[in-house]
Amino acid sequence: MRGIWIKAILHRTVLFGAIWGVLTAPGVEGLVAGLFAVPATVWLSLRLMPAHHPVALWRLALHLPRFLAGSVTGGIDVARRAFARDMPLNPGWVELPVDLPDGGRVALGGELSLMPGTLAAGSHEGRLLVHLLDTEAGFDRTIPREAADIAAILGAKRTRDGRP
């Protein structure tokens, strides 16, 4: 438990520090303000989103190419449908059980909204509600893989209620 917190403080300090650096570069005086702003942001983020899960950053990095490829095919697919004369749409819903903590479910939902043909609309009794742009196109086949990737990023130490 303690290790998770130390890791979270480290990760978030690096993340917010990098963002601060990007925003204030190349000025040096901005870095001084960052010495106060970054720790304050880390503290606030830990209050708002406590560190329940060890986040595996390298798995997040490994996931990035898949995410980018999905973004491109998702955008092209929706553009093709929008411009097509007959506008091929066959919308419908799927509901699937997702064994992820709340934060993970939101992350999965956000990701699915950018992947081809899927859109998350919240969850109901632990089941994720996903809207499909075309129920025949097999968009829902990729969902378990995305869920598994996010579960892996959040580490193996997870239970149904999301507490380690």
Added chain:
Amino acid sequence: MADLATIALTAAGLFFFVAGTVGLIRFPDTFTRLHALTKADNLGLGFIALGIALQAETWAQVARLGLIWALALLAAGAMAQLVARTALEREDAE
């Protein structure tokens, strides 16, 4: 060479923004429209950021463009879910 790539990439970006808007107008309901907006605009902004990044003079500017894209992605993913959930609740209530 960089100028040509910038023109091509930002043109591609504009194409996807137009596609998202056309989808917003043509698609039949809230959910299908959300598909069009989030996915096409995400890709459109990505292409525009990439195109402009080629004109950047410092790496900090490139990083700033990347940051803008990442924040817009996070916002799009979160907003799409919130709007879809609210639309679904309203549909159920009717």
